[in-house]
Amino acid sequence: MNHYKSVFTDWTLRIIWTGVLLSGAVQAEETGQPLQEQARQLFQPLPESMATPEFPATADQVKLGRQLFFDPRLSSDGVVSCAICHRSALYGTDALPKAIGAEHRLNPRNAPTVLNAALQFKSHWIGDRANVEDQATKALTGHVSFGNANAAAVIQKIKVLGYAPGFTQAFPNDPEPIKPENWGKAIGAYERTLVTPSPFDAYLKGNAAALNPQAQNGLKLFIHQGCVSCHNGVNLGGSSFQKFGVFEDYWKQTGAKVIDEGRFAETKNPADKFFFKVPGLRNAAMTPPYFHDGSVATLAQAVRIMGKVQLNKDLTEEQVNDLVSFLSSLTGQLPENFATEPVLAPQGFSATAAP
Amino acid sequence: MNHYKSVFTDWTLRIIWTGVLLSGAVQAEETGQPLQEQARQLFQPLPESMATPEFPATADQVKLGRQLFFDPRLSSDGVVSCAICHRSALYGTDALPKAIGAEHRLNPRNAPTVLNAALQFKSHWIGDRANVEDQATKALTGHVSFGNANAAAVIQKIKVLGYAPGFTQAFPNDPEPIKPENWGKAIGAYERTLVTPSPFDAYLKGNAAALNPQAQNGLKLFIHQGCVSCHNGVNLGGSSFQKFGVFEDYWKQTGAKVIDEGRFAETKNPADKFFFKVPGLRNAAMTPPYFHDGSVATLAQAVRIMGKVQLNKDLTEEQVNDLVSFLSSLTGQLPENFATEPVLAPQGFSATAAP
Numbered sequence: 204m205n206h207y208k209s210v211f212t213d214w215t216l217r218i219i220w221t222g223v224l225l226s227g228a229v230q231a232e233e234t235g236q237p238l239q240e241q242a243r244q245l246f247q248p249l250p251e252s253m254a255t256p257e258f259p260a261t262a263d264q265v266k267l268g269r270q271l272f273f274d275p276r277l278s279s280d281g282v283v284s285c286a287i288c289h290r291s292a293l294y295g296t297d298a299l300p301k302a303i304g305a306e307h308r309l310n311p312r313n314a315p316t317v318l319n320a321a322l323q324f325k326s327h328w329i330g331d332r333a334n335v336e337d338q339a340t341k342a343l344t345g346h347v348s349f350g351n352a353n354a355a356a357v358i359q360k361i362k363v364l365g366y367a368p369g370f371t372q373a374f375p376n377d378p379e380p381i382k383p384e385n386w387g388k389a390i391g392a393y394e395r396t397l398v399t400p401s402p403f404d405a406y407l408k409g410n411a412a413a414l415n416p417q418a419q420n421g422l423k424l425f426i427h428q429g430c431v432s433c434h435n436g437v438n439l440g441g442s443s444f445q446k447f448g449v450f451e452d453y454w455k456q457t458g459a460k461v462i463d464e465g466r467f468a469e470t471k472n473p474a475d476k477f478f479f480k481v482p483g484l485r486n487a488a489m490t491p492p493y494f495h496d497g498s499v500a501t502l503a504q505a506v507r508i509m510g511k512v513q514l515n516k517d518l519t520e521e522q523v524n525d526l527v528s529f530l531s532s533l534t535g536q537l538p539e540n541f542a543t544e545p546v547l548a549p550q551g552f553s554a555t556a557a558p
Numbered sequence: 559m560n561h562y563k564s565v566f567t568d569w570t571l572r573i574i575w576t577g578v579l580l581s582g583a584v585q586a587e588e589t590g591q592p593l594q595e596q597a598r599q600l601f602q603p604l605p606e607s608m609a610t611p612e613f614p615a616t617a618d619q620v621k622l623g624r625q626l627f628f629d630p631r632l633s634s635d636g637v638v639s640c641a642i643c644h645r646s647a648l649y650g651t652d653a654l655p656k657a658i659g660a661e662h663r664l665n666p667r668n669a670p671t672v673l674n675a676a677l678q679f680k681s682h683w684i685g686d687r688a689n690v691e692d693q694a695t696k697a698l699t700g701h702v703s704f705g706n707a708n709a710a711a712v713i714q715k716i717k718v719l720g721y722a723p724g725f726t727q728a729f730p731n732d733p734e735p736i737k738p739e740n741w742g743k744a745i746g747a748y749e750r751t752l753v754t755p756s757p758f759d760a761y762l763k764g765n766a767a768a769l770n771p772q773a774q775n776g777l778k779l780f781i782h783q784g785c786v787s788c789h790n791g792v793n794l795g796g797s798s799f800q801k802f803g804v805f806e807d808y809w810k811q812t813g814a815k816v817i818d819e820g821r822f823a824e825t826k827n828p829a830d831k832f833f834f835k836v837p838g839l840r841n842a843a844m845t846p847p848y849f850h851d852g853s854v855a856t857l858a859q860a861v862r863i864m865g866k867v868q869l870n871k872d873l874t875e876e877q878v879n880d881l882v883s884f885l886s887s888l889t890g891q892l893p894e895n896f897a898t899e900p901v902l903a904p905q906g907f908s909a910t911a912a913p
Contacts, residue, residue, distance in 0.1 A: 273645075273647040274647065275645070275648075275652070275653070276653055280658065280662070281652070281653065281654050281658075282642070282652075282654075282658050282662075286647075287637070287642075290628075290630070290899070291899040291901075292628040292629065292641075292899040292900060292901060292902045293630075293902055293904075294901065294904070297630070297636070297637075298630070298631055298636065298904075298905060299636050299637075303635065303636075303637050306662060307635070307637075307661060307662035488904065489901075489904050490904065491904050491905055492905075500905065537901060542898050542899060542901075543897050543898040543899075544645070544646040544647040544897060544898075544899070545647060546646075546647060546649065546844075546892060546897075547647045547648055549648075549649070549653075549843065549844050549845065549846050550653060550846055550847075550855065
């Protein structure tokens with residue numbers, strides 16, 4: 204899929220998009236197909252869990268992963284946990300333009316929300332992580348994330364913190380359960396439970412009143428203006444790489460000072476220059492700032508810029524407001540197991556029973 | 559109280575402690591007074607709230623304060639919130655020897671738990687903050703805490719984040735509600751709700767079975783060995799300054815590399831050398847590492863050292879285990895409004911209504 208996309212030229216993409224618009228949205232209007240029907244063909248409601256046969260997210264893995272997710276003691280400075288860049292209070296983000304990791308090191312890009320993230324076809328903005336498990340695994344020893352240079356020392360720390368039984372339970376068939384890969388798998392298992400059903404899901408499931416009239420106008424625009432050509436499916440995105448800045452260099456609109464060449468940094472293929480993973484849009488209203496570099500503060504401005512640089516359209520204020528209203532209908536309920544932190548066993552203390 | 563304490567010599571303190579032991583604990587044994595009765599004379603169960611006439615902790619203040627407590631966007635680097643040094647998952651601590659603040663700056667001392675902290679007669683290990691409100695207020699512009707050099711800029715940030723109505727509601731009689739003092743008061747109001755009733759409270763209220771036999775042995779030792787002379791009252795401490803290292807320099811036992819002269823740094827009074835606030839012991843089992851510098855990893859070792867340097871006693875393994883069992887009975891339930899993070903309004907986004 205990835206290589207397949209990268210051989211397209213900008214013009215090919217434009218033609219595809221136009222095709223989508225003509226065949227899908229416009230045809231829909233012609234046949235008088237109701238909006239809700241159109242939406243059901245383009246989007247799907249969230250599943251209850253994001254577990255897969257490869258990543259089954261067993262109860263023991265989820266329990267362990269939730270503890271690890273909130274535990275800062277495994278980072279090199281004892282400050283960084285997954286929950287630092289993916290805070291519950293900030294809907295699974297850190298509200299920073301670019302994430303700050305162990306030893307206060309600056310990450311190259313914005314930390315996207317962890318909510319529904321397991322639905323994506325790749326992880327990271329440039330797709331250099333296969334999935335949420337791979338992302339977590341590499342974060343544990345990443346210089347700008349957890350900052351642990353030495354995997355063996357981390358394994359020792361995991362044992363000192365009393366996690367050994369949890370790993371054995373979570374990975375019963377693994378003769379050597381305590382390793383970075385399983386740390387990542389456990390965290391991934393937990394993340395696969397973080398789904399946030401929203402008013403839009405209720406709408407897709409049949410409740411037409413779940414979207415107010417302004418949000419329904421926004422949905423129409425979202426389909427008919429072309430946003431849907433990349434932002435479709437269950438996560439309204441997260442399923443392809445696309446060039447950011449088809450009609451105009453993105454930084455001329457976002458004001459970014461650093462020009463990030465995107466997926467080219469990973470593949471070194473010139474056709475991938477300025478290609479980024481299309482982000483899923485669920486909970487977008489709750490997760491400013493926007494884009495791979497967090498260069499834009501408001502959702503309205505992000506929508507305006509997308510119209511300009513991706514679709515060559517100057518959206519009116521009313522259109523922008525309607526689109527923002529639709530995007531707000533993607534704000535879901537925070538999962539209880541994410542809003543509430545688990546209590547971690549205190550380090551170095553062997554509990555004697557208090558009743 | 560503070561000046562009063564500081565004029566005592568070490569020898570005076572030793573005589574007072576001996577007096578407490580003879581008059582309280584030993585007398586109790588002589589009269590055959592039951593343990594539960596003795597405990598009720600020395601300790602009190604937690605109140606439902608730590609509000610006072612001066613700090614009434616109104617519902618509006620608590621609501622605002624809880625949001626501010628979990629909001630990192632007000633720190634100079636956007637990373638530090640109160641909840642970073644006082645994490646829910648770690649029972650209101652950060653599990654670090656010394657706290658790390660904005661821009662990764664090292665604090666001079668260990669961050670104690672925020673739970674029940676408002677019961678203390680002073681805040682900070684050396685008592686240089688009057689109360690939790692004063693602590694929070696000064697943290698907002700503190701170099702090693704929130705790192706904001708400029709109070710005016712912080713006030714602007716508070717407004718940009720949409721907190722203005724919250725401040726007006728929380729401080730209805732204040733013509734200028736948005737100021738660092740009210741930031742501190744709101745956070746203090748929230749903190750005054752963070753009480754953690756424990757098995758020991760149930761015991762004090764009449765349920766003798768709330769402490770198992772080992773914890774009851776520990777309680778006896780706690781009273782009769784002399785711990786209670788400083789660790790008494792509702793918070794088992796937090797009500798006086800005392801010299802750390804009466805019978806032996808503390809660092810010889812803790813292994814601390816930095817010799818902290820304690821309250822002397824604040825008062826410059828030689829009589830205050832090595833004086834620290836006696837910490838409250840509630841939830842001690844959940845909040846390693848121990849002491850003002852976090853130099854000791856386990857509660858058992860902390861108990862052993864306290865016996866040695868404060869009471870000149872070599873506690874046996876059994877005594878240490880019993881004391882740790884008693885201290886574990888001070889572990890309370892995490893307040894629901896602390897275990898669960900509030901959702902913060904996203905910056906720079908004016909919500910359009912989604913149903």
